Amino acid sequence: MALVNEHLLKLPENYLFTDITKRINSFKVTHPKTNVINLGIGDVTRPIPQVCIEAMQKAAADLGRVETFHGYGPEQGYDFLISAIIKNDYAARGISLDPNEVFISDGAKSDTGNIGDILRHDNSIGVTDPIYPAYVDSNVSSGRAGTLENESEWSNVVYLPCKIENDFIPDIPERRIDIIYLCYPNNPTGAVLTKSELKKWVNYAIDNDALIIFDGAYEAYIQNPDIPHSIYEIKGARKVAIESRSFSKTAGFTGVRCGYMVIPKEVTAATLEGKRISLNKMWLRRQSTKFNGVSYITQRGAEAIYTPEGKKQVKEMISYYMENARLMKRMLNKTGLRFFGGENAPYLWLKAPGNMTAWKFFDKLLYEAHVVSTPGIGFGPSGEGYVRITSFGDRHDCEEGIRRICQCL
Amino acid sequence: MALVNEHLLKLPENYLFTDITKRINSFKVTHPKTNVINLGIGDVTRPIPQVCIEAMQKAAADLGRVETFHGYGPEQGYDFLISAIIKNDYAARGISLDPNEVFISDGAKSDTGNIGDILRHDNSIGVTDPIYPAYVDSNVSSGRAGTLENESEWSNVVYLPCKIENDFIPDIPERRIDIIYLCYPNNPTGAVLTKSELKKWVNYAIDNDALIIFDGAYEAYIQNPDIPHSIYEIKGARKVAIESRSFSKTAGFTGVRCGYMVIPKEVTAATLEGKRISLNKMWLRRQSTKFNGVSYITQRGAEAIYTPEGKKQVKEMISYYMENARLMKRMLNKTGLRFFGGENAPYLWLKAPGNMTAWKFFDKLLYEAHVVSTPGIGFGPSGEGYVRITSFGDRHDCEEGIRRICQCL
CATH class of the missing domain: 3.40.640.10 (Type I PLP-dependent aspartate aminotransferase-like (Major domain))
Known part of the structure; x- marks a missing residue:
């Protein structure tokens, strides 16, 4: 009989994103009319340069x-x-x-x-x-x-x-x-x-x-x-x-x-x-x-x-995301929350208040701010106690999402 | 130190296509003005359907x-x-x-x-x-x-x-x-x-x-x-x-x-x-x-x-190649050479005359017919004594290539 590569079986099945989706769905069932903003998104949203x-x-x-x-x-x-x-x-x-x-x-x-x-x-x-x-x-x-x-x-x-x-x-x-x-x-x-x-x-x-x-x-x-x-x-x-x-x-x-x-x-x-x-x-x-x-x-x-035109269009796209990050950081700065990144990267790394775990903080943001983040523990053991948010979203969503986070903190 | 996957080292470096290229180049050096037709080509040549x-x-x-x-x-x-x-x-x-x-x-x-x-x-x-x-x-x-x-x-x-x-x-x-x-x-x-x-x-x-x-x-x-x-x-x-x-x-x-x-x-x-x-x-x-x-x-x-339009265009493309194959087979039929395929596939599998090896037959076709084929031995031990030619070329090249092969046999 053909044998499988058993190493591959050790890999948990997409535990992180499956868990996130489950929790979002549970939330939506109990809060069908709430508009949830996704700042956990790891994908870009701006169209690609016309020259491309x-x-x-x-x-x-x-x-x-x-x-x-x-x-x-x-x-x-x-x-x-x-x-x-x-x-x-x-x-x-x-x-x-x-x-x-x-x-x-x-x-x-x-x-x-x-x-x-x-x-x-x-x-x-x-x-x-x-x-x-x-x-x-x-x-x-x-x-x-x-x-x-x-x-x-x-x-x-x-x-x-x-x-x-x-x-x-x-x-x-x-x-x-x-x-x-x-x-x-x-x-x-x-x-x-x-x-x-x-x-x-x-x-x-x-x-x-x-x-x-x-x-x-x-x-x-x-x-x-x-x-x-x-x-x-x-x-x-x-x-x-x-x-x-x-x-x-x-x-x-x-x-x-x-x-x-x-x-x-x-x-x-x-x-x-x-x-x-x-x-x-x-x-x-x-x-x-x-x-x-x-x-x-x-x-x-x-x-x-x-x-030359491609470089210009790429620069505009990066500026858009980095301006999102700048606005998000400016708003978060007023909350006392500790956070990192967003200076030379499209990611902000938010420390959960007190000793809250990553998943607890994720749930708090989902249930109180109606914002989806990514629990840091999904990126490895040292991610415990953090969530990642990204600046890849639409400008309005980024601002509104952070406004809600600030409000709930 | 990091160790390499030594299994990969066992693989001979592209021996087949390197050898073919070497032989073609040697031929071209000694016959700079000869027009060589490549019937060894494994790639398609017709444009892709407009609908795609x-x-x-x-x-x-x-x-x-x-x-x-x-x-x-x-x-x-x-x-x-x-x-x-x-x-x-x-x-x-x-x-x-x-x-x-x-x-x-x-x-x-x-x-x-x-x-x-x-x-x-x-x-x-x-x-x-x-x-x-x-x-x-x-x-x-x-x-x-x-x-x-x-x-x-x-x-x-x-x-x-x-x-x-x-x-x-x-x-x-x-x-x-x-x-x-x-x-x-x-x-x-x-x-x-x-x-x-x-x-x-x-x-x-x-x-x-x-x-x-x-x-x-x-x-x-x-x-x-x-x-x-x-x-x-x-x-x-x-x-x-x-x-x-x-x-x-x-x-x-x-x-x-x-x-x-x-x-x-x-x-x-x-x-x-x-x-x-x-x-x-x-x-x-x-x-x-x-x-x-x-x-x-x-x-x-x-x-x-x-x-529907895509299927029509695909059918036309396949027909073009299969018509190449049909024409090639018709011409080869007159030579007494044993060959196979070309009925339900774009490949013709030519048996070298007598006990000639695949590489010998390849050389004969290159030097006498100025046609490039692929020596069968490159596809495994049972390919010895054969060459592969394909119907992926331009109609004129396919016909002219086979005409030359027929002439040299």
Whole structure:
């Protein structure tokens, strides 16, 4: 008989979002006429830039004529998009990359999940805590995470707590870890790392022969000019870091699906016998075997992000969300509630009053303010006692939601 | 130090296509003015149906307005596309499927590769031979295939030979195998299975508690009304078979990337302790963890395939390729060369004259006819002594290529 991958069975079924939905539905049954505002939303709401739409419409038309038809594209992505990425996201910051160090994909979730395919099942992993759950979940399914020891901790995962005490900046671990996931600007806390803080991590990885998987999905939200946009702004990072980026939050591509991963040629991992292997080559081999590239139409749309008009439209979109965040913060500031983020990220991380748990605070906001948030415990053990709210909503909803929260506090 | 997945290192680097390219380049250096016709091409060349292009352009426009914006879609795919698939590809043939038995994806290569994520690493696998290499390659990378014992055979893979002697219809294996890959209409031989032949496989799987992964990527090319289009036309298949489909060859979507996989709720595999687990649930969990759905634009394009106008345009495209195949076969018939396929598939499988090897025949066609083919040995050990040519080219190229082949024989 065929046998299943039992590691995948360890994964609780969408407990977080199922629980949230259940509670919202219970509320709605008892309060059928109440207008609930969702500030828990992790998806963008603004339309994507017109310049991208026009590029995709033109690309679609290309596929309708023999002369301009495009069939299978390169698994790694089209040169036109790779060049635009290198020129604008990297060369402009003094980072030089070779075209075959950039791999276009259908998004950061696929990339940060699938990267596990090229790594051994028994590497140790470390994550900042709280964190975007997909990193851990994909490691659970390949057996790297061990077993679930309580509701939110896996036995083989090293959690690096990010709390008020350390300003949500994780301490460098005392033991060595094989693979470390960093996401900055951070989801869910909204924290960022300065150059000197990020440098500590790169040095740790060099000293400990560790691999960093750096998720820069929220890079476009950085407002402070001193915050690094790429881990490759740090010397030595080319040897130890893979960087994942996405157009989802940059240009509203959550429904279009496009991102990319940078794997410099110097990044290696080892065989059991100690031979160093280039992860760039390994990833190309993985992608060539199990992936057939991203839609030509999508890639043309992503390319348009880098035109002057595209950059302008992206900037306006980011400004809209960051203005939401600014307004939300200004209102929350008057309440005495402790909260974090929203400066260089679309996320606000709210500390529950007193010793209230994350779920209790979630319920309070739902029942008293009629606002949906995301309980922090869903992002890991250090998320207990927090909820995340986002600035991705419509302006009016954001303001009204926060007004209600302020009122109930 | 981080360790690599050493199974992936076992995979020879694109040996087949690298070798082909090398040989073509060598030829071109010595024959710079010769016009080479490529009949080895596995990609479509006709533009995609206008109705799909218009649907994608409209969908792109939807993303440009707040009122019609679509962000993250359901990981499993939009209901509008799933409904169209069920209604047209299944219900029309008397097969009833539940909407959550269909999973939209970015193509069959991803699906047939990633399906391994939900299965244990030590299942035994069987493939018809010759076969599309990605099935075996993805199993190599997860450790299921064992080691490469000669240039084209893996130690833990059961090869089911398809040769002239058995009319390219594989015999039911004498031993039991956990997972069997079947692709019909077949790439590369062009063979099809009748209902009674396919029934033998379903019965084998039921009797041996095996899992069939049925790749129906070329379903649209079936001309003979007696040939089953789906494995679910066979009684009992819902318990033992997963079916993969793609819009790549049906509607020219190779550059757009869309396909789907059907996993009926009754299909199970077991834990080590013998507990039966629904693979449908396992796959949903896998997709939710490592995938974020397919572009809304792409899914609207695929939906249009099922409109009356879409069906008409698809039919015209398939007819074009099958008319190529018919013309090619008619010309080849006069040469005395033995060849197969091209009746219900876009592939012709040419037997090399005498005891000539696949590579020798490839070279002969390249140097004497100036035609590129694909050496059969690249598809597995039983492909030795054959080359594959396809009808995906332009009409003129197909005719001229075959004319030259006929002349050199």
